[in-house]
Amino acid sequence: ETGVTQTPRHLVMGMTNKKSLKCEQHLGHNAMYWYKQSAKKPLELMFVYNFKEQTENNSVPSRFSPECPNSSHLFLHLHTLQPEDSALYLCASSQGPGLREKLFFGSGTQLSVL
């Protein structure tokens, strides 16, 4: 257990549904991240939040909408997704600025879009 909890563990949704992924970290970290892990592709960074402020959006389509209400919680709101959005979505956190900071990952949400 790394101290980063993601729910749900699995999610199946239709293209017209709206759902949200949740991430919570119990480590007192200041930075949180969303990564996407697709089959046969390297992990891709989607969003970065530092002290609740979004500092990175890696050209992610607007059908993915992140929310960071505080430094411990991170959400990814999903709407009108496409089948190609099916992937493992990983949340991570780190202490924050600093060249030696270490990322702690959750176990991910396996998303299937039908």
Next chain:
Amino acid sequence: AQTVTQSQPEMSVQEAETVTLSCTYDTSESDYYLFWYKQPPSRQMILVIRQEAYKQQNATENRFSVNFQKAAKSFSLKISDSQLGDAAMYFCAYRSGVNAGGTSYGKLTFGQGTILTVHP
């Protein structure tokens, strides 16, 4: 942009033997960090080992060690005395050491991964 390449989609090793996973990367930066992450079936990414580019000495963590060849841009992972619990997907990752207006923290560039099977 940086790229990370893992040329071995799958590797296997006998329990108690040694295995080496390969990783090469491409960058024009001189200051950066390299990582090996392990992803077991639980899906949780776990940091195995980290190497700072400015350090000439290869990093070691118990049974895990790296062979960092900066000029060749190579960063291989050696697992000694392999155990059944080492079976997982292993990812090589790169992170810039340079702050660019904001910070570079957390912005990891990953390779495609290598599936390691450990045979009893």
